[in-house]
Amino acid sequence: MKMDEKRLFDAVKELRTSEKKNFKQTVDLIVNLKGLDLKNPDHQVEFFVELPKAKGKKTKVCAFIGPELGDSAKANMDTAVLQQDFDKFDKKASKKLAMAHDFFIAQATIMPKVAAAFGRVLGPKGKMPNPKAGCVVPPNANLKVAYEKLQKTVKLSCKKAPIMQTIVGNEEASDADLVENIKYILNNIEHHMPQGIHNMKNAYVKFSMGKPVKVM
Secondary structure (H helix, E strand, O other): OOOOOOHHHHHHHOOOOOOOOOOOOOOEEEEEEEEOOOOOOHHHEEEEEEEEOOOOOOOOEEEEEEEHHHHHHHOOOOEEEEEEHHHHHHHHHHHHHHOOOEEEEHHHHHHHHHHHHHHHOOOOOOOOOHHOOOOOOOOOOOHHHHHHHHHHHOOOEOOOOOOOOEEEEOOOOOOHHHHHHHHHHHHHHHHOOOOOHHHEEEEEEEEOOOEEEEEO
């Protein structure tokens, strides 16, 4: 999709004229879609994007692992849950775990046990370890690399309503970095739509507590 870069820069500059808050605001991109029949599975879109620039907010990651990755997970993840401890997590504890983390990584060799222990809670929340996001890993995986990748990864989903929304940075990011992330996401959305750009109605950027500014 040909994106008017000047328009993107103007939109970001307009964002910065809004009233300052006493906390660091994130910048979100909202894309409204059209021409989709979301009852049709072929029109339900979900994918992951690794942004070219930082997304401006820490991503909390939990790993479900066997003994092979225990030390690495404890060193690199926000939370590490060993297979031998799965039975300690009842439904309440599993929900608490789900709420506290953005992504879940699982060691591939124990994925069936992960699904059995946590699937009922993580599945409905869309947080089951997903290989498309690099979240199902071999027993010799480099978890530091996996963790760093997830710090720049966002999930784009359109299953229930014709809209996608994601973080693209925060107010401390440079205009150039925000514009690069916005362009990258818009191009990825176009690529994943059944009819490409014809399924994209309009798009806005906004601070977490600010008014939306149109970018397309």
